[in-house]
Amino acid sequence: MTTPQTPEDQLPVGLAAAEPLDPTDSSQQSEQPENESVGTVIIAGLANLAIAVAKLVAGLFSGSAAMVSESAHSLADTITEVFLFVALRRGVRPADEEHPFGYGKESFVWAFIAAVFTFVGGAGFSIYHGIETIVHGEEMGAFLWSYVVLAVSFAAEGTSFLKARRQVTGASRRWGITPSRFLRLTPDTTVKAVYFEDSAALIGLVLAGAGLALTELTGNTAWDGIASIAIGLLLFVVAAILARTNASLLVGRAVPRRMHNQIAADLASIPVVDAVPTLLTMQLGPGDVLVAAKVDFRDSVSGGEIEAASDDAERRLRARFPAIRYVFLDPTRGTAGRNHVDGGVDI
Template structure:
């Protein structure tokens, strides 16, 4: 008996009810929308203050916020496009399309935010001109910090809740999560808060010394900060687009659940892949007991689906291939050991 396949209906949730909105998507959409609105308002205020004061750091912060606003639009598109149900042309759904749009968002942060900030900062350092209207700039930075902080707190709350659900630390969750939208918002808001402090420091030193070099240096630092964020997010999305495995802990638990089935004697091969922010594919070669009947193997396969999806509702597809294993060999490749 070869090629036992278990694949739940693509449009059914773990409960058997229509899955019109993937798990966690509603909260991610709220996080992205709040971040986008906050960034848009802040960007306009920073631009006005930057043009009025002539501060390179303020103009860099305006570019930063405008870039973040556009990336939030891309992330919103990523959530909507990636959540489309499977069809005949895309039987595993459109989950990976969300990584395409998230990758584009990371590139825009690189080009639109970091590029402008570094360029404008270097020009200011070379020219050495100092700005004015410091009070207005400080007020805008203070209001921006409050707005960015509100968006960051929402993203942090979602990260904390999700990390608890997966029984891991927030840091590990951010490193391993396949939900690149909440990851992007969290990192971008963190960078924004740091950037605001850097801009305030640059303005303060410029005001004290009368030299625009400090303002220019602050702009360059903001640009470098955006470069780091863009690189981290782009690398994560590329890895998921190529086909990243689930974390090692989940991989080992899946193997343990399969191996615990009464008629299973070994798991020669276990492969997993994130096919979307909330979708996992599991494929395994399973060594069943040589004395097991066909009905026993079918019952075990049904039990495997039940166990795996009960423990990890994100598992949408399970493919089991009965195979004859070699004595003493239980080879489990495919986990993401981070």
């Protein structure tokens, strides 16, 4: 004769028990930015591939070092977009027993590789080719095709940049912050990479055009080499910014200070909570956040009330911030009213 299972016997364990309490249906809210980032990366990748071929042909016909460097720049950007696409795809895989917090940080790994490739493949080649041109000179051909390709490339890169800027502007408006501050704080390194790379591409096209124009006016090919070096230095700066951001996220960066303080306030506002002496957060991926806190519950409440309050806390936090994936609360002693505020990242 089998013993009937009680509701407690049927409660989930392991990863199933760690599933967040969903107050509404936040899945659509969390998927929209991801889908938007995928579209931004695909548009940027296709534009860069077409531009790289056009620049290479124009560079070979004109003999311009800056145009060849711009071709390497666009090719590096194309391969970078491939890395970023891989980052988006692999970073959203669900958690398993081997990776209980999911694969979100893999997005940062691939984005870091993309930044390194931009440095090696784009910046290194452009600087080297520019120095070669200054030292040894070069045979210049027809300039017209280079100017045409630069103009078409500017239009294509501008289209990709506008797509990235719209995403950044929309996201910053939702957060109530400026676009520049959003770019500093966002864990979505894919849209940040596209935005910075497209910005660098537009500036690089202007530099290449200036180098060609000065070379044509003066007959001195050193100007073309200088433009190539300037493009390389520009790529170096972009690669350094992106690499630094991804390294910080890989180490385990906290959420922005404004979000940290709001989480602390939400936890402290629960009736049976006296204080939140310690609040720790970590960005697990572009769209996943872990929250761990030591919470001082009132001494008079029962264990059941603490459990109910913990569930209420998770619902509150996820209702305000759908990116919060895990909430771990540790009952501990504290001093009433003394909460851990002004933590997190303040950039």
